[in-house]
Amino acid sequence: MAALPVGVAGPNTATATTTAPLRRRLRLSRPDAAAALVFTALAAYVMGNQWRHPASGYLTGSGQDQRMWEWFFALAARSITHLDNPLGTVLQNHPQGVNLMANTAMFGVSVPLAPLTLLFGPTFTWTLVLTFGLASTAYAWYWFLGRYAVQSPIAAAVGGLFCGFAPAMISHANGHPNFVVLPLLPVILACVIRLSRGGGTRTAVVLGVLVAAQIALGEEPLLITAVAFGVFTLAWFAFRPRLAAAAVRNATRPLLLAAAIALVLTAGPLWWQFFGPQSYRFIDHGPMGNDLLGLLQFPRQSVGGHVSPGQDVAINGTEENAYFGWPLLVVVLASTVWLRREVAARAAAVTVVVLCVLSLGAELTIGRDKTGVDLPWSWLERLPLFESVLETRFAMGAVPAIALLLALTLDRALRERATLIPWTVALAVALVPLTPLPLQAVQRAPDPQFFADGSWRHYVTAGSVVTVPLPRPEDARALTWQVDADFGFPLAGGYFVGPVGPDKKAKYGPDDRPTARLFGKTQQTGIVPDVTDAMRAQAVADLTFWRADVVVLPAGDNDRVLRQTVEALLGAPGSRVDDVWVWDVRPLVRA
Known part of the structure; x- marks a missing residue:
């Protein structure tokens, strides 16, 4: 989700378009280093129980997903050493086999980390990937917000912290690394913004490569981010319609070039995914929308959920995709009112509402009771690609928009000073209950x-x-x-x-x-x-x-x-x- 309108310079544009030498641009400032250290420490804290036994630990909240992912990582390493086709195998579901591109095999990490898998085993790779995913996603959004939305590193850090350790991220860290390793998404959005401002061919090439890399990490998060960014952009231009023409004119050709590059890089794997052996047309999950209470309650794996647990309305322990807690939603509403003159805040608020409504599914459910009220997802779920997506996960598209509102609020409070204390207290009341607890892990039983x-x-x-x-x-x-x-x-x-x-x-x-x-x-x-x-x-x-x-x-x-x-x-x-x-x-x- 871009904090700034495409085609319009933001408060830190000079930083993004600096002509300083490469060495200077790559230098890590003290705030950047501090943010990276804090995010890494928090990720290690969340995964601490698993790190106690990195070769044999098992996350109890993963169900059987950890076994599946370790199998993917181990098979990728074997495919490299045996020169096998990494996109399919008959080692499982023999003799028909498995289309690995049609599964979430995450070649973007399983292939580069194959040496570690061969040396230390797939459980070590699994633990490392989840830890890296939490920390890197938080840092990437911190970087994005600091360069495209706010002036204060503290405000950017708060936004990055929420993006990297939101309830959905912690929930998915039990068993879905494809929804945890998301650092490329804010970088992709940064490239789109630069193109809308007149960025050149080099940015388009970088964008195409990044999109291809994200496809190798996870296609569903890319789709959700594209929908969220599209909603944000439409909302932005609804408030600033005169800026739309210039942005579209600047971005159209470079975006087509980027799309062509991404397609060339991924054409073979995507063909295998949709037309290769053991491919499929779609997967029907059934009704998988969020319960309305899931937006208001605290997640189970948090301080608030431990002190004040609510009704269990999640699909399962790895799909608590909303669980923002009512204090945070109150702060989001207050921030929107306070920042109502800022277009970015209004567009972010629209995005939060739209994505949360989409995540509720085709019929409104409250406390597991169906209300008979039809919702917009009942139209969207018929479209190609959307028919295979769990609608509950669209709440994750609201996370960067909420982070943007929090960062903009704190940034303004830091500038004005007079409102700093009340807004700091409000943010603490909203975020402290969402503080994650370490994921539970045990040592697995030995093999027969x-x-x-x-x-x-x-x-x-x-x-x-x-x-x-x-x-x-x-x-x-x-x-x-x-x-x-x-x-x-x-x-x-x-x-x-x-x-x-x-x-x-x-x-x-x-x-x-x-x-x-x-x-x-x-x-x-x-x-x-x-x-x-x-x-x-x-x-x-x-x-x-x-x-x-x-x-x-x-x-x-x-x-x-x-x-x-x-x-x-x-x-x-x-x-x-x-x-x-x-x-x-x-x-x-x-x-």
Whole structure:
């Protein structure tokens, strides 16, 4: 979100357009260094529990997402060392495979950090990426606000602090690094502003490269930022319509050049994403809007949420995308009134309202009760790309706009002095309750000895390992076992996004075959099914489809019932190998 109108100089334009030597421009000032240090320290504090065990820690709020991301990071490193295609693989969901471009594989960090992954393991990379994401995003917005919106480094730091450690950022830090590593977004907006002011070809080239890089980090945050910036720009020119023509004239050709550069750089991966193997048309998440209470309450992982918890209205622990708290919204309203003569403040206020309304979804919900009130998302969700976005996440587009209002307010108070104390108190009342608490982490349980000691090698030739139940979004532990075994075997099933059915609609996890569903239901109910000859034939057909070499039952919930079910399906008892039950199905499948 740009704080200044495109085409109009701001209070710190001289800094942005300085002609000083490169050495001087790259020099880190004391305020910049202090901001970087504070943001890094706070990010380390938030991730502190995970850093205690950087090779084996597990964020409890991530569900199974941490396993999936570690698998992505480890596979990227393996693809480099084995010269494999990084965009797709059959090591998961064997033999159909996974389209990694159609998943959030984040090649923009997994590939550059591959050496660290190879040296220290994917859990270390995971922890480093999240820590870097929080700190770098905060600093990037501090840089942007300080050069395009406010004069005071303190005001810019407050805005950057909110952007980097907003409730949504902390929530996503449990399991979604693609919504945490966002430092390129303010730099992209800075380039757009420069182009609107007459920036040259070099800025257009830089913008194209940055957009391509952001696509490699995460496409959804780029889309949300584009919508938010578009709303801000339209609101700005609604208040200053005479400035629009010059901005459009300055920016049109350079923006087309930047778009062409970005398309050339990403054409291959994007083709693979939308048309390659295991691509899909869209993913239907169902209603995923914010509850209205989610805008007013404090996040669970904050001081305010700990002292004054509200009703649980979030989709899950990683999707608290609003949770601004009512004190902050009151301050935002007061700031808008106080700064009503400033166009940037009015445009920011419009953006906050529009993005928050979009995040509420197609129907207004209050306290998990549907009201029957239709909202604008019911029109927008039918558009291409938007149909696959979680509408709750559009609240993140309001975060930079709120940060802009806070920075503008504090900047003016610092200049006028007379209002500094009351506004400082107001900001403290609004922001202190949102102070994040360290994310909870534990040491994960060790892998089954069958995988850790390499016993699996005696049972795998060229086929897959079928765990019981198969790995899926509810339980993806097998992905970790595969990583620790250096990807020595492919897995049937998995945790990813892939197509289902002839219309290529996507779902999380594989297109489950009957035997996979049977295993899952058996574990859930704890009841051994009445196995028929048709079910036995189906099991053989499914194992053949998976090109299975071995069926493995590790210790877990209802494992005794599962063992009886597998024995009934295969007509043979399992063998106890190390700490798992094993059925060598190579003769059965080959026959």
